[in-house]
Amino acid sequence: MLAICLQNIKSINFPILWLTLDESLTLDHLPTPLKGSTLLPLNHPHLGAKLVAKSNLPVPTEYNLExxxxxxxxxxxxxxxxxxxxxxxxxxxxxxxxxxxxxxxxxxxxxxxxxxxxxxxxxxxxxxxxxxxxxxxxxxxxxxxxxxxxxxxxxxxxxxxxxxxxxxxxxxxxxxxxxxx
CATH class of the missing domain: 2.60.40 (Immunoglobulin-like)
Incomplete structure (x- = not known):
């Protein structure tokens, strides 16, 4: 429910990151509001760079939902x-x-x-x-x-x-x- 509130305020495209222990968690396991998330394993060799890059991407504020x-x-x-x-x-x-x-x-x-x-x-x-x-x-x-x-x-x-x-x-x-x- 927090994801719904955040997406309503910021944008449906607001980046949400999940850090996982292994690759058993997939987007199919997540509730609908989190389907657009990015999943990254904690042991990813470039985890730090990926986190910094994702957090600094501009968030598109214009979107036209039904x-x-x-x-x-x-x-x-x-x-x-x-x-x-x-x-x-x-x-x-x-x-x-x-x-x-x-x-x-x-x-x-x-x-x-x-x-x-x-x-x-x-x-x-x-x-x-x-x-x-x-x-x-x-x-x-x-x-x-x-x-x-x-x-x-x-x-x-x-x-x-x-x-x-x-x-x-x-x-x-x-x-x-x-x-x-």
Missing amino acids: YSLNVIAYPGLGIWFEVGPGKNKNWEGAILGVSKAEISAHGVGEKGKLPAKCILNYPLKGLKVNFKEEEFTAWAVKNPLQDKDSYFVKVTGIPKKLFFGPYQEGDNLEVHFLNFY
Whole structure:
């Protein structure tokens, strides 16, 4: 979750390095937010030079994703996932689903700021969605979202997987997936 926050602030291209004891750890073993990491074994002959070079690379700040994603943790208020359309994009609603965790609240508001109160257009709670033999519990709203808006969802527990995207009626959702473990 820290990687999601860091990538939201710095850039999706922010360099993340993993130092490994051996080569048994591969990118396939890592959760989705860490798939772009660089893996280096501790016994690499040029480890120092690689670390210095990687840490001094300029980080591209311009990127155009279909979505924005952040995790917000407030003492006493819990963990909230913040999702919404990417730069210059619009959604006609939003949906977020989790497996192996629960959703307990949701709202729509200005990007980067958990709303104190909001009006939800046709809120949907407790939707059961199956993807590849895994059951997700999803909540959704039909509020139109611009790139300055976000959909906030409070999640209790650490989800095994999460999906989110624009809400659409019917069986063919076009969503983004994250694996956490």
